Amino acid sequence: MKTVIFDVDDTLYDQLQPFKNAVMERLDHPFSPQEIASLYLASRKYSDEVFEKHMNGEISALELQTYRITKACDEFGLILSQEEAIAFQHTYLLQQQQITLLADIEILLHRLDEQGKQIAILTNGEQNHQMMKVNQLGLERWVQKDNIFVSGAIGHSKPSPEVFQHIEDKLQLDKEETVYIGDSYENDIVGAKQAGWKAIWLNHRQRKINDQKWQADYSVDHTSHLLSIFN
Structure with a gap:
Protein backbone atom coordinates (compact mmCIF):
# COMPACT_ATOMS: atom_id res chain seq x y z
CA MET A 1 0.00 0.00 0.00
CA LYS A 2 1.25 3.47 -0.90
CA THR A 3 -1.44 5.40 1.00
CA VAL A 4 -2.98 4.62 4.39
CA ILE A 5 -5.99 6.68 5.47
CA PHE A 6 -7.45 6.62 8.99
CA ASP A 7 -10.79 7.45 10.52
CA VAL A 8 -10.50 9.36 13.84
CA ASP A 9 -13.29 8.62 16.32
CA ASP A 10 -12.95 5.20 17.94
CA THR A 11 -10.16 4.32 15.54
CA LEU A 12 -7.22 6.47 16.65
CA TYR A 13 -8.43 6.83 20.23
CA ASP A 14 -10.90 5.08 22.54
CA GLN A 15 -14.07 7.14 22.19
CA LEU A 16 -15.78 5.17 24.95
CA GLN A 17 -13.45 6.56 27.65
CA PRO A 18 -14.44 10.26 27.45
CA PHE A 19 -18.08 9.19 27.05
CA LYS A 20 -17.83 6.98 30.14
CA ASN A 21 -16.30 9.82 32.16
CA ALA A 22 -19.11 12.17 31.11
CA VAL A 23 -21.75 9.59 32.00
CA MET A 24 -20.28 9.02 35.45
CA GLU A 25 -20.09 12.75 36.12
CA ARG A 26 -23.40 13.91 34.66
CA LEU A 27 -26.00 11.13 34.58
CA ASP A 28 -27.76 10.23 37.80
CA HIS A 29 -28.22 6.54 37.08
CA PRO A 30 -26.38 3.42 38.33
CA PHE A 31 -25.05 2.27 34.93
CA SER A 32 -22.90 -0.85 34.90
CA PRO A 33 -19.81 -0.82 32.65
CA GLN A 34 -21.69 -3.00 30.14
CA GLU A 35 -24.64 -0.61 30.18
CA ILE A 36 -22.37 2.38 29.58
CA ALA A 37 -20.94 0.59 26.54
CA SER A 38 -24.49 -0.11 25.30
CA LEU A 39 -25.48 3.51 25.97
CA TYR A 40 -22.47 4.65 23.95
CA LEU A 41 -23.43 2.43 20.99
CA ALA A 42 -26.99 3.72 21.18
CA SER A 43 -25.77 7.31 21.10
CA ARG A 44 -23.69 6.55 18.01
CA LYS A 45 -26.76 5.01 16.35
CA TYR A 46 -28.87 8.09 16.99
CA SER A 47 -26.03 10.37 15.93
CA ASP A 48 -25.83 8.60 12.58
CA GLU A 49 -29.63 8.84 12.28
CA VAL A 50 -29.62 12.65 12.12
CA PHE A 51 -26.08 13.35 10.91
CA GLU A 52 -27.17 14.16 7.35
CA LYS A 53 -29.72 16.64 8.71
CA HIS A 54 -26.86 18.39 10.47
CA MET A 55 -24.72 18.31 7.32
CA ALA A 72 -29.95 6.82 24.02
CA CYS A 73 -30.99 7.47 27.62
CA ASP A 74 -34.63 6.87 26.67
CA GLU A 75 -33.69 3.24 25.93
CA PHE A 76 -32.65 2.88 29.59
CA GLY A 77 -35.74 4.60 30.98
CA LEU A 78 -33.77 7.72 31.87
CA ILE A 79 -35.47 10.98 30.87
CA LEU A 80 -33.08 13.90 30.31
CA SER A 81 -34.18 17.51 30.24
CA GLN A 82 -32.71 19.79 27.59
CA GLU A 83 -30.55 21.43 30.25
CA GLU A 84 -29.24 18.07 31.43
CA ALA A 85 -28.46 17.01 27.85
CA ILE A 86 -26.57 20.25 27.24
CA ALA A 87 -24.63 19.82 30.49
CA PHE A 88 -23.71 16.27 29.47
CA GLN A 89 -22.45 17.46 26.09
CA HIS A 90 -20.38 20.19 27.75
CA THR A 91 -18.69 17.64 30.01
CA TYR A 92 -18.23 15.20 27.13
CA LEU A 93 -16.49 17.94 25.12
CA LEU A 94 -14.15 18.68 28.03
CA GLN A 95 -13.31 14.98 28.25
CA GLN A 96 -12.62 14.84 24.50
CA GLN A 97 -10.03 17.54 24.97
CA GLN A 98 -7.98 15.04 26.97
CA ILE A 99 -7.96 12.13 24.51
CA THR A 100 -4.73 10.30 23.67
CA LEU A 101 -3.66 8.05 20.81
CA LEU A 102 -4.03 4.32 21.30
CA ALA A 103 -0.55 2.89 21.89
CA ASP A 104 -0.64 0.47 18.92
CA ILE A 105 -1.84 3.23 16.61
CA GLU A 106 1.08 5.43 17.60
CA ILE A 107 3.51 2.60 16.83
CA LEU A 108 1.81 2.01 13.47
CA LEU A 109 1.95 5.67 12.52
CA HIS A 110 5.67 5.74 13.30
CA ARG A 111 6.28 2.66 11.13
CA LEU A 112 4.24 3.95 8.21
CA ASP A 113 6.02 7.29 8.36
CA GLU A 114 9.44 5.60 8.41
CA GLN A 115 8.41 3.52 5.40
CA GLY A 116 7.54 6.67 3.46
CA LYS A 117 3.83 5.90 3.18
CA GLN A 118 1.42 8.70 2.41
CA ILE A 119 -0.74 9.04 5.54
CA ALA A 120 -4.08 10.84 5.59
CA ILE A 121 -7.13 11.38 7.80
CA LEU A 122 -10.80 11.22 6.80
CA THR A 123 -13.38 11.88 9.50
CA ASN A 124 -17.04 12.80 9.64
CA GLY A 125 -18.01 15.80 11.70
CA GLU A 126 -17.83 19.55 12.10
CA GLN A 127 -14.51 21.05 11.02
CA ASN A 128 -13.46 22.86 14.20
CA HIS A 129 -14.61 20.07 16.51
CA GLN A 130 -12.78 17.34 14.59
CA MET A 131 -9.65 19.46 14.20
CA MET A 132 -9.63 19.93 17.98
CA LYS A 133 -9.30 16.14 18.27
CA VAL A 134 -6.66 15.98 15.54
CA ASN A 135 -4.60 18.60 17.38
CA GLN A 136 -5.11 16.94 20.77
CA LEU A 137 -3.87 13.64 19.34
CA GLY A 138 -0.78 15.32 17.87
CA LEU A 139 -1.38 13.87 14.41
CA GLU A 140 0.65 16.55 12.68
CA ARG A 141 3.72 14.50 13.67
CA TRP A 142 2.83 12.09 10.86
CA VAL A 143 0.08 13.69 8.77
CA GLN A 144 0.50 16.78 6.61
CA LYS A 145 -2.15 19.46 7.09
CA ASP A 146 -3.32 19.09 3.49
CA ASN A 147 -3.89 15.36 4.09
CA ILE A 148 -6.51 15.93 6.81
CA PHE A 149 -10.09 15.82 5.54
CA VAL A 150 -13.21 16.61 7.58
CA SER A 151 -16.64 16.04 6.09
CA GLY A 152 -17.96 19.34 7.42
CA ALA A 153 -15.42 21.22 5.32
CA ILE A 154 -15.90 19.03 2.23
CA GLY A 155 -19.69 19.29 2.13
CA HIS A 156 -20.17 15.52 1.90
CA SER A 157 -19.84 12.80 4.51
CA LYS A 158 -18.97 9.12 4.61
CA PRO A 159 -20.15 6.83 3.10
CA SER A 160 -21.15 9.05 0.15
CA PRO A 161 -19.01 8.48 -2.98
CA GLU A 162 -18.40 12.23 -3.26
CA ASP A 169 -8.61 13.96 -6.56
CA LYS A 170 -6.74 15.90 -3.88
CA LEU A 171 -4.15 13.19 -3.18
CA GLN A 172 -3.99 11.71 -6.70
CA LEU A 173 -4.59 8.27 -5.23
CA ASP A 174 -4.12 4.88 -6.83
CA LYS A 175 -7.23 2.99 -5.66
CA GLU A 176 -5.41 -0.35 -5.66
CA GLU A 177 -2.66 1.08 -3.45
CA THR A 178 -4.95 2.80 -0.94
CA VAL A 179 -6.30 1.33 2.30
CA TYR A 180 -8.78 2.90 4.70
CA ILE A 181 -8.95 1.96 8.38
CA GLY A 182 -12.07 2.66 10.41
CA ASP A 183 -14.43 1.34 13.10
CA SER A 184 -17.77 1.93 11.37
CA TYR A 185 -18.92 -0.76 8.96
CA GLU A 186 -21.59 1.48 7.40
CA ASN A 187 -19.50 4.63 7.02
CA ASP A 188 -15.93 3.37 6.69
CA ILE A 189 -16.01 -0.09 5.14
CA VAL A 190 -18.98 0.42 2.84
CA GLY A 191 -17.72 3.83 1.75
CA ALA A 192 -14.15 2.68 1.07
CA LYS A 193 -15.14 -0.50 -0.77
CA GLN A 194 -17.67 1.36 -2.92
CA ALA A 195 -14.84 3.72 -3.87
CA GLY A 196 -12.65 0.78 -4.90
CA TRP A 197 -10.21 1.15 -2.01
CA LYS A 198 -8.90 -1.56 0.29
CA ALA A 199 -10.51 -1.47 3.74
CA ILE A 200 -9.68 -2.67 7.24
CA TRP A 201 -12.52 -2.87 9.75
CA LEU A 202 -11.32 -2.17 13.30
CA ASN A 203 -14.30 -3.84 14.94
CA HIS A 204 -13.18 -3.59 18.56
CA ARG A 205 -16.79 -3.13 19.74
CA GLN A 206 -17.57 -6.63 18.43
CA ARG A 207 -20.48 -5.46 16.30
CA THR A 223 -5.38 -2.50 17.33
CA SER A 224 -2.48 -4.92 17.92
CA HIS A 225 -3.74 -6.93 14.94
CA LEU A 226 -3.22 -3.88 12.73
CA LEU A 227 0.49 -4.10 13.46
CA SER A 228 0.47 -7.73 12.36
CA ILE A 229 -1.27 -6.87 9.09
CA PHE A 230 1.24 -4.18 8.18
CA ASN A 231 4.17 -6.32 9.24
Whole structure:
Protein backbone atom coordinates (compact mmCIF):
# COMPACT_ATOMS: atom_id res chain seq x y z
CA MET A 1 0.00 0.00 0.00
CA LYS A 2 1.25 3.47 -0.90
CA THR A 3 -1.44 5.40 1.00
CA VAL A 4 -2.98 4.62 4.39
CA ILE A 5 -5.99 6.68 5.47
CA PHE A 6 -7.45 6.62 8.99
CA ASP A 7 -10.79 7.45 10.52
CA VAL A 8 -10.50 9.36 13.84
CA ASP A 9 -13.29 8.62 16.32
CA ASP A 10 -12.95 5.20 17.94
CA THR A 11 -10.16 4.32 15.54
CA LEU A 12 -7.22 6.47 16.65
CA TYR A 13 -8.43 6.83 20.23
CA ASP A 14 -10.90 5.08 22.54
CA GLN A 15 -14.07 7.14 22.19
CA LEU A 16 -15.78 5.17 24.95
CA GLN A 17 -13.45 6.56 27.65
CA PRO A 18 -14.44 10.26 27.45
CA PHE A 19 -18.08 9.19 27.05
CA LYS A 20 -17.83 6.98 30.14
CA ASN A 21 -16.30 9.82 32.16
CA ALA A 22 -19.11 12.17 31.11
CA VAL A 23 -21.75 9.59 32.00
CA MET A 24 -20.28 9.02 35.45
CA GLU A 25 -20.09 12.75 36.12
CA ARG A 26 -23.40 13.91 34.66
CA LEU A 27 -26.00 11.13 34.58
CA ASP A 28 -27.76 10.23 37.80
CA HIS A 29 -28.22 6.54 37.08
CA PRO A 30 -26.38 3.42 38.33
CA PHE A 31 -25.05 2.27 34.93
CA SER A 32 -22.90 -0.85 34.90
CA PRO A 33 -19.81 -0.82 32.65
CA GLN A 34 -21.69 -3.00 30.14
CA GLU A 35 -24.64 -0.61 30.18
CA ILE A 36 -22.37 2.38 29.58
CA ALA A 37 -20.94 0.59 26.54
CA SER A 38 -24.49 -0.11 25.30
CA LEU A 39 -25.48 3.51 25.97
CA TYR A 40 -22.47 4.65 23.95
CA LEU A 41 -23.43 2.43 20.99
CA ALA A 42 -26.99 3.72 21.18
CA SER A 43 -25.77 7.31 21.10
CA ARG A 44 -23.69 6.55 18.01
CA LYS A 45 -26.76 5.01 16.35
CA TYR A 46 -28.87 8.09 16.99
CA SER A 47 -26.03 10.37 15.93
CA ASP A 48 -25.83 8.60 12.58
CA GLU A 49 -29.63 8.84 12.28
CA VAL A 50 -29.62 12.65 12.12
CA PHE A 51 -26.08 13.35 10.91
CA GLU A 52 -27.17 14.16 7.35
CA LYS A 53 -29.72 16.64 8.71
CA HIS A 54 -26.86 18.39 10.47
CA MET A 55 -24.72 18.31 7.32
CA ASN A 56 -27.60 19.84 5.36
CA GLY A 57 -28.02 22.62 7.89
CA GLU A 58 -31.42 21.40 9.12
CA ILE A 59 -30.24 21.03 12.72
CA SER A 60 -27.33 22.51 14.66
CA ALA A 61 -24.42 20.57 16.12
CA LEU A 62 -25.85 21.07 19.60
CA GLU A 63 -29.25 19.76 18.49
CA LEU A 64 -27.57 16.62 17.12
CA GLN A 65 -25.54 16.17 20.30
CA THR A 66 -28.46 16.58 22.69
CA TYR A 67 -30.70 14.41 20.51
CA ARG A 68 -28.32 11.45 20.52
CA ILE A 69 -27.79 11.35 24.28
CA THR A 70 -31.47 12.01 25.04
CA LYS A 71 -32.64 9.21 22.74
CA ALA A 72 -29.95 6.82 24.02
CA CYS A 73 -30.99 7.47 27.62
CA ASP A 74 -34.63 6.87 26.67
CA GLU A 75 -33.69 3.24 25.93
CA PHE A 76 -32.65 2.88 29.59
CA GLY A 77 -35.74 4.60 30.98
CA LEU A 78 -33.77 7.72 31.87
CA ILE A 79 -35.47 10.98 30.87
CA LEU A 80 -33.08 13.90 30.31
CA SER A 81 -34.18 17.51 30.24
CA GLN A 82 -32.71 19.79 27.59
CA GLU A 83 -30.55 21.43 30.25
CA GLU A 84 -29.24 18.07 31.43
CA ALA A 85 -28.46 17.01 27.85
CA ILE A 86 -26.57 20.25 27.24
CA ALA A 87 -24.63 19.82 30.49
CA PHE A 88 -23.71 16.27 29.47
CA GLN A 89 -22.45 17.46 26.09
CA HIS A 90 -20.38 20.19 27.75
CA THR A 91 -18.69 17.64 30.01
CA TYR A 92 -18.23 15.20 27.13
CA LEU A 93 -16.49 17.94 25.12
CA LEU A 94 -14.15 18.68 28.03
CA GLN A 95 -13.31 14.98 28.25
CA GLN A 96 -12.62 14.84 24.50
CA GLN A 97 -10.03 17.54 24.97
CA GLN A 98 -7.98 15.04 26.97
CA ILE A 99 -7.96 12.13 24.51
CA THR A 100 -4.73 10.30 23.67
CA LEU A 101 -3.66 8.05 20.81
CA LEU A 102 -4.03 4.32 21.30
CA ALA A 103 -0.55 2.89 21.89
CA ASP A 104 -0.64 0.47 18.92
CA ILE A 105 -1.84 3.23 16.61
CA GLU A 106 1.08 5.43 17.60
CA ILE A 107 3.51 2.60 16.83
CA LEU A 108 1.81 2.01 13.47
CA LEU A 109 1.95 5.67 12.52
CA HIS A 110 5.67 5.74 13.30
CA ARG A 111 6.28 2.66 11.13
CA LEU A 112 4.24 3.95 8.21
CA ASP A 113 6.02 7.29 8.36
CA GLU A 114 9.44 5.60 8.41
CA GLN A 115 8.41 3.52 5.40
CA GLY A 116 7.54 6.67 3.46
CA LYS A 117 3.83 5.90 3.18
CA GLN A 118 1.42 8.70 2.41
CA ILE A 119 -0.74 9.04 5.54
CA ALA A 120 -4.08 10.84 5.59
CA ILE A 121 -7.13 11.38 7.80
CA LEU A 122 -10.80 11.22 6.80
CA THR A 123 -13.38 11.88 9.50
CA ASN A 124 -17.04 12.80 9.64
CA GLY A 125 -18.01 15.80 11.70
CA GLU A 126 -17.83 19.55 12.10
CA GLN A 127 -14.51 21.05 11.02
CA ASN A 128 -13.46 22.86 14.20
CA HIS A 129 -14.61 20.07 16.51
CA GLN A 130 -12.78 17.34 14.59
CA MET A 131 -9.65 19.46 14.20
CA MET A 132 -9.63 19.93 17.98
CA LYS A 133 -9.30 16.14 18.27
CA VAL A 134 -6.66 15.98 15.54
CA ASN A 135 -4.60 18.60 17.38
CA GLN A 136 -5.11 16.94 20.77
CA LEU A 137 -3.87 13.64 19.34
CA GLY A 138 -0.78 15.32 17.87
CA LEU A 139 -1.38 13.87 14.41
CA GLU A 140 0.65 16.55 12.68
CA ARG A 141 3.72 14.50 13.67
CA TRP A 142 2.83 12.09 10.86
CA VAL A 143 0.08 13.69 8.77
CA GLN A 144 0.50 16.78 6.61
CA LYS A 145 -2.15 19.46 7.09
CA ASP A 146 -3.32 19.09 3.49
CA ASN A 147 -3.89 15.36 4.09
CA ILE A 148 -6.51 15.93 6.81
CA PHE A 149 -10.09 15.82 5.54
CA VAL A 150 -13.21 16.61 7.58
CA SER A 151 -16.64 16.04 6.09
CA GLY A 152 -17.96 19.34 7.42
CA ALA A 153 -15.42 21.22 5.32
CA ILE A 154 -15.90 19.03 2.23
CA GLY A 155 -19.69 19.29 2.13
CA HIS A 156 -20.17 15.52 1.90
CA SER A 157 -19.84 12.80 4.51
CA LYS A 158 -18.97 9.12 4.61
CA PRO A 159 -20.15 6.83 3.10
CA SER A 160 -21.15 9.05 0.15
CA PRO A 161 -19.01 8.48 -2.98
CA GLU A 162 -18.40 12.23 -3.26
CA VAL A 163 -16.24 12.42 -0.14
CA PHE A 164 -14.01 9.55 -1.28
CA GLN A 165 -13.74 10.99 -4.79
CA HIS A 166 -12.76 14.34 -3.28
CA ILE A 167 -9.82 12.73 -1.50
CA GLU A 168 -8.80 10.73 -4.57
CA ASP A 169 -8.61 13.96 -6.56
CA LYS A 170 -6.74 15.90 -3.88
CA LEU A 171 -4.15 13.19 -3.18
CA GLN A 172 -3.99 11.71 -6.70
CA LEU A 173 -4.59 8.27 -5.23
CA ASP A 174 -4.12 4.88 -6.83
CA LYS A 175 -7.23 2.99 -5.66
CA GLU A 176 -5.41 -0.35 -5.66
CA GLU A 177 -2.66 1.08 -3.45
CA THR A 178 -4.95 2.80 -0.94
CA VAL A 179 -6.30 1.33 2.30
CA TYR A 180 -8.78 2.90 4.70
CA ILE A 181 -8.95 1.96 8.38
CA GLY A 182 -12.07 2.66 10.41
CA ASP A 183 -14.43 1.34 13.10
CA SER A 184 -17.77 1.93 11.37
CA TYR A 185 -18.92 -0.76 8.96
CA GLU A 186 -21.59 1.48 7.40
CA ASN A 187 -19.50 4.63 7.02
CA ASP A 188 -15.93 3.37 6.69
CA ILE A 189 -16.01 -0.09 5.14
CA VAL A 190 -18.98 0.42 2.84
CA GLY A 191 -17.72 3.83 1.75
CA ALA A 192 -14.15 2.68 1.07
CA LYS A 193 -15.14 -0.50 -0.77
CA GLN A 194 -17.67 1.36 -2.92
CA ALA A 195 -14.84 3.72 -3.87
CA GLY A 196 -12.65 0.78 -4.90
CA TRP A 197 -10.21 1.15 -2.01
CA LYS A 198 -8.90 -1.56 0.29
CA ALA A 199 -10.51 -1.47 3.74
CA ILE A 200 -9.68 -2.67 7.24
CA TRP A 201 -12.52 -2.87 9.75
CA LEU A 202 -11.32 -2.17 13.30
CA ASN A 203 -14.30 -3.84 14.94
CA HIS A 204 -13.18 -3.59 18.56
CA ARG A 205 -16.79 -3.13 19.74
CA GLN A 206 -17.57 -6.63 18.43
CA ARG A 207 -20.48 -5.46 16.30
CA LYS A 208 -22.47 -8.06 14.38
CA ILE A 209 -23.57 -7.05 10.88
CA ASN A 210 -25.98 -9.60 9.45
CA ASP A 211 -26.04 -8.34 5.88
CA GLN A 212 -22.47 -7.51 4.88
CA LYS A 213 -22.89 -6.62 1.23
CA TRP A 214 -19.36 -5.23 1.22
CA GLN A 215 -16.56 -7.26 2.76
CA ALA A 216 -13.57 -5.64 4.43
CA ASP A 217 -10.20 -6.90 3.21
CA TYR A 218 -9.34 -7.45 6.86
CA SER A 219 -11.49 -7.40 9.98
CA VAL A 220 -9.71 -7.12 13.34
CA ASP A 221 -10.95 -6.77 16.91
CA HIS A 222 -7.87 -5.15 18.41
CA THR A 223 -5.38 -2.50 17.33
CA SER A 224 -2.48 -4.92 17.92
CA HIS A 225 -3.74 -6.93 14.94
CA LEU A 226 -3.22 -3.88 12.73
CA LEU A 227 0.49 -4.10 13.46
CA SER A 228 0.47 -7.73 12.36
CA ILE A 229 -1.27 -6.87 9.09
CA PHE A 230 1.24 -4.18 8.18
CA ASN A 231 4.17 -6.32 9.24
